[in-house]
Amino acid sequence: MTSQHPAFDRTHTDDLAAFVRSAPSPYHAAETVAERLDAAGFRRVEETERWEDGAAGGRYVVRGGAVVAWYVPEGASPGTPFRVVGAHTDSPNLRVKPQPDLGSHGWRQVAVEIYGGPLLNSWLDRDLGIAGRLSLRDGTSRLVDVDRPLLRVAQLAIHLDRSANDALTLDRQRHLQPLWGLGDAEEGDLISFLAQEAGVAEADVTGWDLMAHDVQPPAYLGRDRELFASPRLDNLLSVHACVAALIRAAEQPDLAHIPVMAAFDHEEAGSGSDTGAGGPLLGRVFERSVLARGGDREDLLRALAGTVCASSDVGHAVHPNYAERHDPSHHPRANGGPILKSNVNQRYATDGAGRAAFAAACERAGVPFQHFVSNNTVPCGTTIGPITAARHGITTVDVGVALLSMHSARELAGADDPHLLASALAAFLES
DSSP states (O other), X not given: OOOOOTTXXXXXXXXXXXXXXXXXXXXXXXXXXXXXXXXXXXXXXXXXXXXXXXXXXXXXXXXTTEEEEEEEOTTOOTTOOEEEEEEEOOOOEEEEEEEEEEEETTEEEEEEEEXXXXXXXXXXXXXXXXXXXXXXXXXXXXXXXEEEEEEBXXXXXXXXXXXXXXXXXXXXXXXXXXXXXXXXXXXXXXXXXXXXXXXXXXXXXXXXXXXXXXXXXXXXXXXXXXXXXXTTHHHHHHHHHHHHHHHHHTTOSSOSSEEEEEEESOGGGTSOXXXXXXXXXXXXXXXXXXXXXXXXXXXXXXXXXXXXXXXXOXXXXXXXXXXXXXXXXXXXXXXXXXXXXXXXTSSSOOOHHHHHHHHHHHHHHTOOOEEEOBOTTSOOOOOHHHHHHHHHTOEEEEEEOEEESTTSSSEEEESSHHHHHHHHHHHHHHO
């Protein structure tokens, strides 16, 4: 059986695969988004510049692994409300420590720290590359991506742990340090190797933000290729959909709102950073955009009072082997369309008003949607949604795509859901 929904577009999912491969770190994700915005006619602005140009057109700002982009339509006033789609660029993974060279018993290893909440066993016995940014002595940075098998977290053989299939226990400090060669630890010289890969002098590298990533490319899966397996679907799937939605919205005439796309970093670690949803980046863009159009604080507050945000992050599809872990009346399915995520304790920000706004967008786009709520005995995660709602005082709805293997090194979604989500978000921005 093939996809039955008329909106299905394999081209979109093909493009998502390319997007994921180009974004092995949040810093690469931000620059990939920037390249796509440049191609669509948006203009990059720097936070250190004066934002005096309030004319119609698209603009964006990049800070580290975060991007905020917006499009001012013709005739927008200083008090014109915003319509926001938000996501995050980071994923749970293994990140390189400040002193990276490690090893023993003739093996060279890399010292890593656990970022976020990964499924640790999914990182075992995988071919891993390494990517991120190198900070240089002159204050600039250089992206680096070794997208080939370089690292491996080797699992202990079953002969040496007969209980592994019954109760695998991984010590985060002792069992997850990847190996990358033979020799003594002092011969590891990871930063020297990466400086060479990036084309910079080792002496110029004074800092780094580096992480491991699965180098196996995204792929369609199943007899009819109706499934899509990929690393970092949480949450590059949403980032990709948000960018596509913003670019499409910028092509529409007579927009009543200012469409905005916000892709934050550090959601998996709580969003409490200068590039996270808990930081000031989005609020400053709101304020400076209003001021550039000749407005004042009163105009800003009026604009925010009419602003609505869709926070897009992945959620859980019903798992056929663990259906009892899901709420018995809420079983989101792959290729069933976007999910509306609800939690009365504000782990998700969805309320009736936000739900109605997104449902209306799905109806306009001709896209089906599903409801997600957790089983009362299984606490749910959270998103940028509640943080965005509380920080800016704006109506926010949590949405996304249902998938399996969330927080694994490799996740699984329906192949047509990415396009359905992007279509719904575009209709949301255009409304």
